[in-house]
Amino acid sequence: MGKIMNQFSVVTRITIGFGALLVLMLAISILSYGAGSVIREKVNIYAQEAVRTLDVTNLATEVAELRRNAYIFFDKEEPQYAETANTIMADLQKQLQTLLSTVSASHQQDIRKLLELVRGYDQGLKRVVALSEARKAAIGSLLSVGPEARTALLALIEQSMAENNHRTAALAGLAVESLMSSRLAAANFSNHPSSELAEKVKEGMNQVIERCEDLKQSMIDGPDRSRIDDVQQKVRSYIVGFDALTKAMLESQSLVMGEMAGIGEKFGSVAGDFQNSQLIFMDNTRHGMENDLNHAVNESMALSVAAIALAILAAILISRSLSRPIAHLTGVLDSLRQGDTDVEIKGRDHGGELGRMARGLDALRQSVADAFRLNQMIEGSPSAVIVCGTDLRISYLNESARVIVRRMNHPIAQDPDLIIGRKASEIHHKPEFVHSVLTHPENMPYRGKFTMGGVTIENDVRAILDPRGRVTGIMLAWKDVTEYVRLSETFEASIKSVVEVVGQATSELETTSQAMADNADRSGEQASVVAQAAEQAAGNVETVASATEELSASITEISRQVQESARIASEAVAEAQRTDEMVQGLANAAHRIGEVVGLITDIASQTNLLALNATIEAARAGEMGKGFAVVAGEVKTLANQTAKATEEISSQITGIQSETRRAVEAIQAIGGTIARLNQIASAIAAAVEEQGAATKEIARNVEEASHGTTEVTNSIQEVNQGAQANRHAAQQLEEATSQLAQQASFLARQVQEFLDKMRA
Numbered sequence: 101m102g103k104i105m106n107q108f109s110v111v112t113r114i115t116i117g118f119g120a121l122l123v124l125m126l127a128i129s130i131l132s133y134g135a136g137s138v139i140r141e142k143v144n145i146y147a148q149e150a151v152r153t154l155d156v157t158n159l160a161t162e163v164a165e166l167r168r169n170a171y172i173f174f175d176k177e178e179p180q181y182a183e184t185a186n187t188i189m190a191d192l193q194k195q196l197q198t199l200l201s202t203v204s205a206s207h208q209q210d211i212r213k214l215l216e217l218v219r220g221y222d223q224g225l226k227r228v229v230a231l232s233e234a235r236k237a238a239i240g241s242l243l244s245v246g247p248e249a250r251t252a253l254l255a256l257i258e259q260s261m262a263e264n265n266h267r268t269a270a271l272a273g274l275a276v277e278s279l280m281s282s283r284l285a286a287a288n289f290s291n292h293p294s295s296e297l298a299e300k301v302k303e304g305m306n307q308v309i310e311r312c313e314d315l316k317q318s319m320i321d322g323p324d325r326s327r328i329d330d331v332q333q334k335v336r337s338y339i340v341g342f343d344a345l346t347k348a349m350l351e352s353q354s355l356v357m358g359e360m361a362g363i364g365e366k367f368g369s370v371a372g373d374f375q376n377s378q379l380i381f382m383d384n385t386r387h388g389m390e391n392d393l394n395h396a397v398n399e400s401m402a403l404s405v406a407a408i409a410l411a412i413l414a415a416i417l418i419s420r421s422l423s424r425p426i427a428h429l430t431g432v433l434d435s436l437r438q439g440d441t442d443v444e445i446k447g448r449d450h451g452g453e454l455g456r457m458a459r460g461l462d463a464l465r466q467s468v469a470d471a472f473r474l475n476q477m478i479e480g481s482p483s484a485v486i487v488c489g490t491d492l493r494i495s496y497l498n499e500s501a502r503v504i505v506r507r508m509n510h511p512i513a514q515d516p517d518l519i520i521g522r523k524a525s526e527i528h529h530k531p532e533f534v535h536s537v538l539t540h541p542e543n544m545p546y547r548g549k550f551t552m553g554g555v556t557i558e559n560d561v562r563a564i565l566d567p568r569g570r571v572t573g574i575m576l577a578w579k580d581v582t583e584y585v586r587l588s589e590t591f592e593a594s595i596k597s598v599v600e601v602v603g604q605a606t607s608e609l610e611t612t613s614q615a616m617a618d619n620a621d622r623s624g625e626q627a628s629v630v631a632q633a634a635e636q637a638a639g640n641v642e643t644v645a646s647a648t649e650e651l652s653a654s655i656t657e658i659s660r661q662v663q664e665s666a667r668i669a670s671e672a673v674a675e676a677q678r679t680d681e682m683v684q685g686l687a688n689a690a691h692r693i694g695e696v697v698g699l700i701t702d703i704a705s706q707t708n709l710l711a712l713n714a715t716i717e718a719a720r721a722g723e724m725g726k727g728f729a730v731v732a733g734e735v736k737t738l739a740n741q742t743a744k745a746t747e748e749i750s751s752q753i754t755g756i757q758s759e760t761r762r763a764v765e766a767i768q769a770i771g772g773t774i775a776r777l778n779q780i781a782s783a784i785a786a787a788v789e790e791q792g793a794a795t796k797e798i799a800r801n802v803e804e805a806s807h808g809t810t811e812v813t814n815s816i817q818e819v820n821q822g823a824q825a826n827r828h829a830a831q832q833l834e835e836a837t838s839q840l841a842q843q844a845s846f847l848a849r850q851v852q853e854f855l856d857k858m859r860a
Contacts, residue, residue: 125407159195159214160367162188163221167364170225170356182229189225192218210370217367224360228352235348246283249308249334250276252327256315259324268318275311278304279335286342293349298342305339425458432461441465484578487564490571492523492538504580508555524576528552537561541571549581556582 166188173181196215203211253276260269282304289297312332319325428446435443445462478485484501488494497505502516508527524538525531529552537543538561546561558581564573 156199159192159199162192162195163218163364163367166192166221167360170228170360173228177235182225185225189218189222193222213370214367217363217370221360221363221367224355224363228355228360231348231352231355235345235352246279246286246338249331249338250279250283252331252334253279256324256327268315268324271311271315271318275308275315275331278307278311282308286345289346289349293346293353295350298346298350301342302339305335305342308335429457429461432465436465484580486524486576486578488524488538488574488576490573492525492535492574493521494519494524495521495573501578504555504557504578507580507582508552524574538574544574554582555580 166185169181169185169188172178173185193215196211196218200208200211200215253272257269257272257276260266260272282301285297285301285304289301309332312328312335316325316328319328425446432443432445435441443465445458445465478498482500484504485496485498486494486501487496497516497520505516505519505527519527525534528534528550530550537546541563544561544563547559549556549558551557558579560577560579562575562577563571564575566572
């Protein structure tokens with residue numbers, strides 16, 4: 101039997117089972133129809149009377165609500181409660197008119213009574229509303245009169261105290277006390293109106309008038325008496341206004357608590373009588389329906405038992421043919437839900453829907469296996485993956501994405517689980533831009549970068565398509581490039597610092613080279629001055645030689661020439677000292693240039709080290725670091741060129757220092773020679789005193805003087821050559837400095853170009 105049933109579809113199995121049931125149900129229905137018609141008629145009557153009873157009950161409820169709003173309006177005098185009461189009143193009258201046309205003649209008299217009671221309550225409510233307006237008008241007059249009278253009396257008290265009229269101040273104080281007591285009683289009357297409180301207010305106000313009379317008797321005629329008259333007039337106005345208030349409030353209280361309350365209670369009594377009569381009629385109708393229903397139930401019981409037996413048999417057969425395959429398929433689905441795809445699916449050869457379900461479930465098993473594999477791949481992927489629906493709400497984050505979200509320290513995304521279900525635009529600082537990209541598939545795939553919470557993300561957005569090419573979701577692949585950006589910024593700062601130091605050093609070298617050139621020019625000028633002095637000394641020596649031949653005739657002339665020679669020698673000594681100081685300054689400048697060259701060498705070494713580090717980082721970056729490696733190589737080459745240039749400059753500076761030392765030695769020799777000239781002049785002076793014996797000595801000294809002037813001339817030429825060499829070295833240093841500045845500028849441009857490419 102089971103194999104036969106398995107070949108039929110579910111619909112066929114259920115149709116066979118329920119077909120037999122329908123036959124028996126039809127028989128039962130035919131028998132039940134006759135009894136049902138009778139019962140239906142009685143039920144309709146019962147329902148109509150129940151509706152009328154319910155309507156009257158609702159009317160009683162609305163009357164209670166009407167009374168509540170009327171009482172609240174009387175108590176608070178807020179117009180919305182009067183409006184609500186009028187609305188309820190109109191609805192009550194409308195419902196009673198409708199009910200009057202539907203009830204039986206025996207109940208129409210009760211409905212008319214209810215309608216008359218509602219109309220009477222309406223008239224009372226209108227009177228209460230009118231009295232409320234009168235009450236408000238009276239209260240308005242009291243609110244202005246009372247404070248004015250109090251203010252006038254207090255002013256009189258202050259004036260009397262200032263004038264030391266204590267009796268008048270005391271009487272005025274008693275009047276103020278009576279006034280305030282009366283106003284307090286009036287306030288209590290407004291909250292709890294009663295005849296006793298009304299009389300207390302009037303007595304208090306009359307007492308104020310009497311005490312004002314006492315005040316007037318204690319005064320002479322004047323402005324103060326007229327002020328008291330004005331107070332008495334205000335108090336009398338207060339009494340008149342309070343009488344109107346008392347009348348309105350007591351009459352309203354009488355209406356609400358007396359006449360209108362009686363109408364409400366009478367309405368409830370009449371409505372209760374109507375409900376009781378309706379309940380008796382409905383109870384009789386219910387008993388009749390129960391008898392008819394029992395008879396119909398007994399007639400259909402036999403057929404029902406047979407139908408139940410057949411239904412049980414059909415249910416057993418059908419359930420067994422359906423429940424077992426469904427239970428098996430359910431177990432397979434549960435296994436698939438738990439990730440177990442290695443299960444056997446039975447019934448794939450069955451016919452009908454269950455066979456198709458088994459075959460479809462087998463295909464689903466394979467799809468689930470593929471999906472689990474893909475999910476494990478994505479979950480364990482080092483790339484951060486976020487999946488959104490077409491409504492941009494986030495539905496999935498893998499572990500890598502959760503790690504990045506925690507780093508971002510976003511107010512919403514502090515816990516990655518909290519952003520599940522939120523829109524992707526809510527966790528971005530530019531939600532409009534995110535919305536424009538994610539809601540337009542034509543903008544995908546999209547790649548870009550953004551920074552949030554100190555984390556820089558490289559974002560790759562792609563649409564998820566179904567087999568028909570429709571967008572079913574959006575996948576965001578994130579990559580944390582914060583460290584990469586930090587390294588590029590650090591490298592940029594380091595290179596810029598190096599370039600800045602090189603630029604400063606270049607400027608200092610230019611300044612130093614210019615100073616060297618200027619010193620060389622000045623050295624040449626001083627050497628020319630010394631040369632002229634030497635030539636002049638040579639001329640003087642020739643004069644001395646000529647004078648030797650005529651020594652006996654020109655002693656006086658020889659003495660003069662000797663003095664002139666001594667003076668020139670002194671000037672030569674001074675010029676030699678100045679030249680020596682200039683050359684020493686040149687040596688110091690050359691030493692400073694050497695220090696700057698050493699600084700440039702250190703910078704070149706640091707740049708070479710940075711280039712080496714950049715090359716290593718580029719190698720670690722793989723394919724993406726190739727461009728970085730090229731620029732790092734160029735930086736390294738530039739550093740080597742800078743090192744070579746500094747080595748050449750260093751060698752030039754060494755030459756300058758050597759030439760400077762030679763110039764110093766030459767200047768010192770010139771100083772010695774001039775000193776010897778000075779000694780010769782002294783000897784000539786001594787020889788003048790010993791004319792005869794010193795002639796030969798004079799000749800020898802003249803020869804030495806000639807030799808000394810020759811040495812001075814040669815030394816001055818050497819100084820001049822040293823100055824020219826110094827000038828040449830300064831020019832070479834200036835050219836090297838210019839080349840170094842160009843290389844530094846080129847390095848800055850290359851680094852900036854590299855960083856721009858890396859940030860793109």
